[in-house]
Amino acid sequence: MVITVEIRKMYRYPFERVVDMHLNKYPTPLEEHVRDIKTVEEKKDLTGIIYRRRIATCNNVLPSILRKAHLMNVNYVYLEEESWLDREQKTMNIRSRCLTWTQIATLQEVSVFRESTANPNWTEFRQTGSIAVTGVGRLNRLFELFAQSFFSRGVKKSVNVMETILEQRYGRPCS
Known part of the structure; x- marks a missing residue:
C-alpha cells in the first residue's frame, strides 16, 4: 500500500527570499533532528537552470518498538534532495528521497516553489510525499x-520553521 501526504502553502514573501531560505534553513535550532546538509553537486546549464544535489543527515526518530527490526536500528537517516532552480521563470522543482532504508521502503517527496499568480510578492509551495513499506512483513x-x-x-514543522526564519530575517509578510 502507498500512503501519500500533500500540502499547499502560500508564503507571503517574494520567490527569491523563500527559495534562499529553503536552501539555507538547515541546520537550525528550530529543527533539532536535521544534523547537517551538504551540497554534493551543483551546476548551471545553458538555459540558466541551477541543479543541486544535497544530502541531509538526520537523527533516526523511529520509536524503539520499530527499531526492533535490525535494519531500522541506525543512528542517522540520510536523505537526498535534487533541485532545479529557474530564477528567470521563478520556479524551483525539488525531488527528495530517503537513502537509508531503500531495501524495505520507498520514501519520496516532490515539491514546487513558484511565484504566485495572485501576487508577485508571494510564493506558492506544493509538496506531495509518498511512503511504501514492503520489506518488514506483517509490520x-x-x-x-x-x-x-x-x-x-x-511537513507542518518544516513550514513553520520556514515562516519563523523568514519573519526573523525579513519581518512581517508582504500583503
Whole structure:
C-alpha cells in the first residue's frame, strides 16, 4: 500500500527570499533532528537552470518498538534532495528521497516553489510525499502508519520553521 501526504502553502514573501531560505534553513535550532546538509553537486546549464544535489543527515526518530527490526536500528537517516532552480521563470522543482532504508521502503517527496499568480510578492509551495513499506512483513502497515504521521508532522514543522526564519530575517509578510 502507498500512503501519500500533500500540502499547499502560500508564503507571503517574494520567490527569491523563500527559495534562499529553503536552501539555507538547515541546520537550525528550530529543527533539532536535521544534523547537517551538504551540497554534493551543483551546476548551471545553458538555459540558466541551477541543479543541486544535497544530502541531509538526520537523527533516526523511529520509536524503539520499530527499531526492533535490525535494519531500522541506525543512528542517522540520510536523505537526498535534487533541485532545479529557474530564477528567470521563478520556479524551483525539488525531488527528495530517503537513502537509508531503500531495501524495505520507498520514501519520496516532490515539491514546487513558484511565484504566485495572485501576487508577485508571494510564493506558492506544493509538496506531495509518498511512503511504501514492503520489506518488514506483517509490520509493513505499522511502519506506513508511523511514516504517514511523521511526514504530516514533519511537513507542518518544516513550514513553520520556514515562516519563523523568514519573519526573523525579513519581518512581517508582504500583503
